[in-house]
Amino acid sequence: MPDQLIFAMEVTLNGLLNGVMYALVALGFVLIFKASGIFNYAQGVMALFAAMTLVGIQQGRVPFGHLINEIFGTDIHYFGWEVPALAAILLTALVMIGFAILAQRFVFRHLVGQEPIILFMATIGLAYFLEGVSDLMWGSEIRNLDVGLPQGINDSIDAVTFNLFGYGFFIDNLDITAAIVATVLVAGLIAFAQYTKQGRAMRAVADDHQAALSVGIKLNYVWVLVWSLAGIVALVAGIMWGSKSGVQFSLSLIALKALPVLMLGGFTSIPGAIIGGLIIGVGEALFEFAIGPMIGGATENWFAYVLALVFLVFRPQGLFGEKIIERV
């Protein structure tokens, strides 16, 4: 087999695993969008905030320490204890639920019935707000996140591919873990939406707010639930990306990567988010591999968007979205 083809296979495999990560972030978007019609730009910042909070809790940092020191002239930074990873994750999940309640209570409850584009812009505001809060709470330095996920090259894949092609593929254990976690999470969410009472309520609200309200579903409750779920998806995404490349501002930009995924997959489709994620992951990896060197590289900055843009012109509802019928 020619070398180029073998490299391309490795690139594709890595692209697929990356695509799973994109799909994971995209999933958070789909959840909120389906249940409330809100296109949540803040999803990425939520992942950043979740990861920052997790690290902060793990290391026993004092929230708003920087601010307190500045105001009172004190010099406190740590509580002096360390919290085990699992407990820290659970505590962070609680924080995300708290955030969901606050966001619903103070912002989105007041925006019910607004045009989607207004809601979208409100979430951009929320993203800025949350980013500021995150920086105030935990500082804006780059942090290492380690909850004990396996890292580094996967030896068995390396060995198997070496035997097959005479060239060992470099596949990171973390990517494999992320793919597994994402799959489990997606399966869990689908099961939740299909088979539980809350899930049914969620789908009913997604279909028609008014009708759901009239059969006695509490809208507020469902929306808080959905925002909480999105917060937990953000936490998982934050852990994965954070373990991979550290917790820093650029983590929030990953959310932007999920946007073209959604445009491909359609905003309302969970399978769409997954397949869209995989297409983007593989597509941008292969494009960078094949064309990137010729035109200066770093094409993954824009490839996904341009692909989605071109695609949308021909199919505005995405791959799996419902067909848009215009009426007057």
Place this chain on the structure above:
Amino acid sequence: MFYREAGDFKTSYADDSQTFPIAFDRYRYYAVLAVALGIIPFVITDYWASAILIPFLIYAIAAIGLNILTGYCGQVSLGTGGFMAVGAYTSYKLMTAFPGMDMVTVTLLSGAMTAMVGVMFGLPSLRIKGFYLAVATLAAQFFLVWLFNKVPWFYNYSASGQITAPERLLFGHAVTGPNAEAWVKYLFCLAFVFVLAWVARNLTRGAMGRQWMAIRDMDIAAEIIGVNPLRAKLSAFAVSSFYVGVAGALLFTVYLGAVEVGEAYGIQKSFLVLFMIIIGGLGSLFGSFAGAAFMVLLPVALKVLLVDTMGWDTALATHFQFVIVGGLIMFFLIVEPHGLARLWSLAKEKLRLWPFPH
């Protein structure tokens, strides 16, 4: 001098569609103009020029541009930063390739170039609507920044990858480069603001503006009563991008002087201008000015208050800025989607009827 329309009779339709139908508004407008032209150029300091006045003027142009597209025509764009970069790099290429070209021409051509690029990226707006389009404009943002970063021809193969504005004179005074004086730069930008705001006003009060607003309010109905959606949307993209391009060019040539594209024209800039028009008021020219002023003044005010007065860390002040801006955006969208401009016009409405509101 009362704030009244009574007794100020309009005897022709031309009079009735003028910019400031109420006499008091007209006088105030002349007063502002007199201060801007007659007083500020003589008292302006470098600090005021570089911290407040020049960025205010330049961002006002960008905000008017985005407001035409978003506020008037209803097409949300997150590509403003990328389009500003087109203006900046066009002006750089023109200044270096044609050293004799005067700065007014350079700036206008930069706007024209941006208008063309804007129309290109506006084409999908025919098929894609709402936030789908908003996301699609991100393609312009990321692609353009990447392009100016990766293709060395755009920055004349400079080692740093930066572009630097050479010195150019206008009427014997340096407008660009390190030797340009504050008052020259100020007047140069002011002239652009004045003309462009006037043109924007003309476009929005006439047939063009009605087409845009019709598309914004209900695109299908607009098409059925005879608005060609292709023409309406693309003209909005063209005009809007022209303004944004001029602002991008001025930001580089007059204000910053040297630019690294990702830093000066990144996605943050797109949001900055979008926030200006949300806070100022969508679909209002006055709002564009108010929003630009607010977003320029806020960091300065925070710095003066928190850093200079209370001795806080600069980073902390920046974090607060994020919280405040984000909070305000949500606040305005919830309470007053028409922004500061609406608050202002409500106040005027009250004043018009005061003291007998019934």
Place this chain on the structure above:
Amino acid sequence: MLDAGQQGYTTADGRRIGGVVMEMRNITLRFGGVVAIKDISFDIREGEIRAIIGPNGAGKSSMLNVISGFYHPQEGEMIYRGARRPPMKPYQVARQGIARTFQNIALFEGMTVLDNVMTGRLNHMKASILDQAFWWGRAQREEVENRKRAEEVIDFLEIQHIRKTPVGRLPYGLKKRVELARALVSEPKILLLDEPMAGMNVEEKEDMSRFILDVNDEFGTTIVLIEHDMGVVMDLSDRVVVMDYGKKIGDGTPAEVRANQEVIDAYLGVSHD
């Protein structure tokens, strides 16, 4: 192909009805597997008030959407002013002199009444973007001329007092009137009215009927209207097309239609056995 009726005639109340201005020939419109309009033909004469009636879901609104170019029928053709009309976009249809109102008011909510009405004049305004940008001669002249026309229609429909009010703040009845003004101001050859009286009280209906008759009388505008209220339709219209389940089941003067057994069945129901 056109019959002797092409010459036109004069109605009992002295209005002049001209020749055929538009003819629909064997129009069929499908959405996927659903047939909304099935092989329908009828014509519209110059200066007449032509009504399309039928129960809910009969395909009346679809028919109007076909005429205004929003839907494109799979089969059949439209003859407009003597020539076959090629498939065209809604705005092109509007430029050919076909204006309309909508069942669920489609006004531009963020604009004032005056601006809404002025949008109806867009097809009469030709100033280039440069003229407009600098408010030069032509742009300003056109603005004033068209403003005059707009004000005439505003006076005619008695909405002067709300001229500068944003449409979003108006009550339903007035919105309907503003929409009529917007359609009327374009000086259409054919005016399509989609349920102009839906949701109105008796008084508002009477007002609207008067306006429709006045429009037809004073400007000689051909009017095609869809309406649920049988009484109104019978009083207003010269000829009526009756639709049911996408098919045409009657066509003629109000008296003829009223006597048509099939129409009576469709409206009153009939036992199928």
